[in-house]
Amino acid sequence: MILNQWYVVMDSSQVKDRPVGVTRMGEKLVFWRDGTGKVSCLRDKCVHRGVQLSAGQVMDNGRLQCPFHGFEYDTSGRVRVIPANGKNTPVPERFKAHSYPTHEAHGFIWIWWGERPPEGLEPPRFFEDIDDSFSYGKVYDPWNAHYSRVIENQLDVVHLPFVHYNTIGRGNRTLVDGPVVEWVDDDQFFFYVYNRVDDGTPPRRPEEITPNPARDFRLAFIFPNLWQNYIGEKVRILAAFVPMDEAHTILYLRFYQKFVQTPLLRDVVNWLSMPFNLRIAHQDRRVVVTQQPKPSGLKIGERLIQGDRPIVEYRRRRQQLIEENVR
Ligand code: FES
Numbered sequence: 032m033i034l035n036q037w038y039v040v041m042d043s044s045q046v047k048d049r050p051v052g053v054t055r056m057g058e059k060l061v062f063w064r065d066g067t068g069k070v071s072c073l074r075d076k077c078v079h080r081g082v083q084l085s086a087g088q089v090m091d092n093g094r095l096q097c098p099f100h101g102f103e104y105d106t107s108g109r110v111r112v113i114p115a116n117g118k119n120t121p122v123p124e125r126f127k128a129h130s131y132p133t134h135e136a137h138g139f140i141w142i143w144w145g146e147r148p149p150e151g152l153e154p155p156r157f158f159e160d161i162d163d164s165f166s167y168g169k170v171y172d173p174w175n176a177h178y179s180r181v182i183e184n185q186l187d188v189v190h191l192p193f194v195h196y197n198t199i200g201r202g203n204r205t206l207v208d209g210p211v212v213e214w215v216d217d218d219q220f221f222f223y224v225y226n227r228v229d230d231g232t233p234p235r236r237p238e239e240i241t242p243n244p245a246r247d248f249r250l251a252f253i254f255p256n257l258w259q260n261y262i263g264e265k266v267r268i269l270a271a272f273v274p275m276d277e278a279h280t281i282l283y284l285r286f287y288q289k290f291v292q293t294p295l296l297r298d299v300v301n302w303l304s305m306p307f308n309l310r311i312a313h314q315d316r317r318v319v320v321t322q323q324p325k326p327s328g329l330k331i332g333e334r335l336i337q338g339d340r341p342i343v344e345y346r347r348r349r350q351q352l353i354e355e356n357v358r
């Protein structure tokens with residue numbers, strides 16, 4: 032996993048008024064909301080005797096209290112009160128659990144995964160064209176796969192007529208023109224899909240194609256773990272690839288739309304769309320969980336082809352970010 036990045040790690044609705052313990056980024060983490068509703072995140076291990084803080088409780092003052100001997104943690108991870116030492120005895124600074132910066136927006140919770148957040152840390156990026164005029168349905172789907180493989184599957188245009196031959200890949204469009212990758216900036220790219228029926232002509236090279244964003248089928252990716260499929264101006268599929276550990280990922284899938292605005296009807300439409308989206312995801316999952324090695328990488332001995340261009344671009348940038356952000 033790439034250090035020093037904002038990762039989507041949960042849906043906002045998963046953290047309510049109690050502490051929540053989850054495995055993310057290969058670590059046990061605890062999330063809770065203080066009195067103002069702000070989410071915080073600590074490593075889920077009491078500095079005193081190693082108990083999981085997520086088994087504790089949120090106090091009226093917004094602190095997280097360990098269930099074993101009552102140490103009280105503030106949102107920065109500092110222990111503020113050790114009851115056995117008395118409420119007026121100052122607590123040394125070294126009584127501190129590691130805290131991760133958190134950010135909540137668009138119904139997602141992010142953490143900045145690293146040791147030392149920079150001064151003036153910028154908030155995480157999201158797709159600017161998804162605003163409040165959209166509503167969405169959602170589902171969480173566990174995969175026994177490294178998150179990089181789950182991402183690459185969503186960048187893979189070559190698999191469509193095979194894995195999805197009876198759903199979104201119908202029509203036997205096995206020949207892959209391009210695809211064209213366009214970087215928006217260092218951490219975001221679009222890619223355009225031009226699959227067609229094999230008529231004996233060779234695939235067009237990416238350089239021979241001029242994409243038209245208004246007409247062509249396109250998708251987008253934001254590092255490290257957000258993806259969007261532009262089904263249309265008013266319909267989108269969004270995915271966050273949430274790493275649990277080196278072998279497990281949760282796919283947070285959302286169906287966004289704005290063609291139905293009536294409150295109740297809107298929710299029904301959003302809800303009804305999810306089984307189909309999940310069916311597509313499970314067509315993918317069946318295959319992706321068998322990939323070896325588990326994590327992707329630049330030099331893992333795969334024989335890639337022209338149609339794998341978006342995967343190659345992803346791998347290159349990922350490798351660069353990994354190298355730039357060593358511990
Ligand atoms: S283990 Fe947490 S207070 Fe003792």
Ligand SMILES: [Fe+2]
Pocket residue numbers: 184190191194195311315
């Ligand atoms: Fe797929």
